[in-house]
Amino acid sequence: MEQIFVYFTGTAGSGKTYMTKALADWFDLKKLDYLTVNLDPGADFLPYSADIDVREWFTLEDIMGRYNVGPNGAQIIGADLVSTLIDDIRDEIQLSSSEYVLIDTPGQLELFTLRESSRVLVNALNPERSVMVYLFDPVVSKTPSGFLSMLFMASSAVFRLEIPQVLVLSKSDILSERELERIVEWSEDPETLYDSLNLERKTLNLELFLLLKEAGLFRPLIPASALTGYGMEDIYDAIQEIFYGGDDLERILF
Numbered sequence: 710m711e712q713i714f715v716y717f718t719g720t721a722g723s724g725k726t727y728m729t730k731a732l733a734d735w736f737d738l739k740k741l742d743y744l745t746v747n748l749d750p751g752a753d754f755l756p757y758s759a760d761i762d763v764r765e766w767f768t769l770e771d772i773m774g775r776y777n778v779g780p781n782g783a784q785i786i787g788a789d790l791v792s793t794l795i796d797d798i799r800d801e802i803q804l805s806s807s808e809y810v811l812i813d814t815p816g817q818l819e820l821f822t823l824r825e826s827s828r829v830l831v832n833a834l835n836p837e838r839s840v841m842v843y844l845f846d847p848v849v850s851k852t853p854s855g856f857l858s859m860l861f862m863a864s865s866a867v868f869r870l871e872i873p874q875v876l877v878l879s880k881s882d883i884l885s886e887r888e889l890e891r892i893v894e895w896s897e898d899p900e901t902l903y904d905s906l907n908l909e910r911k912t913l914n915l916e917l918f919l920l921l922k923e924a925g926l927f928r929p930l931i932p933a934s935a936l937t938g939y940g941m942e943d944i945y946d947a948i949q950e951i952f953y954g955g956d957d958l959e960r961i962l963f
Contacts (some may be wrong), residue, residue: 711838712802713952714810716831717846718866720859721816727935728844729813730757735941736809743809744802749816750787751780759813761801763787764796784820792826795833798952802834812822822866831870839872840948844879845930850892851884853905854914861917864926874928875947879940881932889932896914 715732717725729745736743747759751769757764767790771785772783802810814821821827849855867874876896881889895902895922899922906914923929931947933940 711835712808712810712885713948714812714831715835715948716812716814716821716838716839716841716870716872717844718814718818718841719819719879720849720862721817723844723846724935725816725844726752726786726813727756728877729811730939731935732842732941732944733757733934735938735945736811738819739945741809742805743806743811744807745806746798746802746810748791748812748814751816752785756901760805761798763791763794766790780864780878783813784817784826788815788820788824789826790902792829795830798830798834814895816925816954818862818866822869828870830833830905831872836872838952839870840951841866841870841872841874842877842944842948844877845873845892847878847880847884847888850878851888853895853902853909854911856892856895857906857914857921857963859920860921862927864921864924867926873951875944875951876928876930877940877944878930878932880934882934891933893930896927897929926935 717729722959733745734741744760745757747755747763748763750763750767752764767787769780769783772778773780776783776786778786802919843866845859850859855878863874863876878892884892888963895905903915903918906918931940931943933944
């Protein structure tokens with residue numbers, strides 16, 4: 710069976726690294742085979758044990774010293790240098806028989822979605838067996854305009870990488886019950902978001918809303934929490950739906 714590549718993406722602070730760990734822990738519980746890959750050379754700490762870690766080849770400090778640049782410049786160079794490691798990363802992955810490859814991307818969204826090296830990586834590993842788990846920041850998503858901004862950035866990531874996407878509301882445990890219900894409702898019923906945007910009286914937001922709706926880019930959000938493990942099964946089921954039409958991998962194998 711071909712491997713499935715799961716890319717965790719989202720804005721800085723949305724919880725990509727801890728969501729990677731949470732899904733890995735859930736896979737352990739379900740006895741599913743997987744690999745974890747860290748693509749962030751600037752990561753100071755990982756809560757999971759990365760099977761493949763870009764820091765084995767270079768770190769942010771290495772790049773700063775070698776190219777005489779600051780942290781921001783080093784992050785950009787690091788994102789581009791990943792393309793030089795594609796053969797090594799692919800070879801290590803192919804040595805494993807794991808069904809899933811969980812890929813933790815760099816902290817800043819644009820370092821992964823906007824750099825050409827990421828498209829090269831996705832295409833080299835297997836774009837037809839790849840899916841993006843995009844994390845919505847819960848604090849930003851609490852306002853209508855913030856939610857719309859999250860949706861726009863998620864949509865732009867699809868345009869760039871051209872792989873299926875699962876939308877996840879991360880850190881949902883920090884939201885009140887009412888806030889959580891409202892955000893999920895906006896994702897499931899776009900008209901309720903339109904009504905909320907009307908109250909903000911921002912014409913540009915309404916135009917953007919109509920554009921995204923016409924393009925069919927509204928999809929239900931999966932509330933999840935890396936802290937409690939809530940939502941991991943729903944994320945797994947969404948991935949299964951994309952690749953197996955809802956047939957569980959365990960049932961296919963056994």
